[in-house]
Amino acid sequence: MFDKYSIKKGESLENVAKMFNTNVDVLKQINNIYYDDMVRAGMDIIVPKNRDQYFNYYVIEKGDNLYEIARKYNINPELLASMNGLEMDDYIYPNQELLIPKSGYSYYITKDGDTLDMVSDVFRVNKDELMNDNSTIYLMPGQIMVKKNR
Numbered sequence: 001m002f003d004k005y006s007i008k009k010g011e012s013l014e015n016v017a018k019m020f021n022t023n024v025d026v027l028k029q030i031n032n033i034y035y036d037d038m039v040r041a042g043m044d045i046i047v048p049k050n051r052d053q054y055f056n057y058y059v060i061e062k063g064d065n066l067y068e069i070a071r072k073y074n075i076n077p078e079l080l081a082s083m084n085g086l087e088m089d090d091y092i093y094p095n096q097e098l099l100i101p102k103s104g105y106s107y108y109i110t111k112d113g114d115t116l117d118m119v120s121d122v123f124r125v126n127k128d129e130l131m132n133d134n135s136t137i138y139l140m141p142g143q144i145m146v147k148k149n150r
Helices: 015-018 022-032 066-072 077-084 117-122 127-135
Strands: 004-005 042-049 057-060 097-101 105-109 144-148
Touching: 015 022, 022 042, 022 097, 066 077, 077 097, 077 105, 097 105, 117 127, 117 144, 127 144
Parallel strands: none
Antiparallel strands: 004 042, 057 097, 105 144
16 A cells, blocks of 8 residues: 655655655655655655555545544544544645545554554454555554455
């Protein structure tokens, strides 16, 4: 679901986002990057892979809030916030794009100290099945892990 990419000299997050058919906000969220000047040549970042397989997208409109968006898509508001690198009380703004988890999958966001065994237990699957559903596993805090509901 994610790949590692090494920033090359002269590249910006905007360049990388275009290469991987994503946007700068998503790259900042999944890599815990707060400022553009934090990105340097040689730095390894996580980039989305096959992102459309697991997610839909929603562009925030004026007056939206996470609770209403979560209710509209019948998902847990805390999962929605976490998948998008947000806290429940964070400000969301018009034209911001959110990842919306697709139905038919279960999702887990890794925490510091998680192991493959622990995540497998959360999903109640064996490690092989987990690795099959997630082609790249780093177990870095904040990685979205997916299990296809069978």
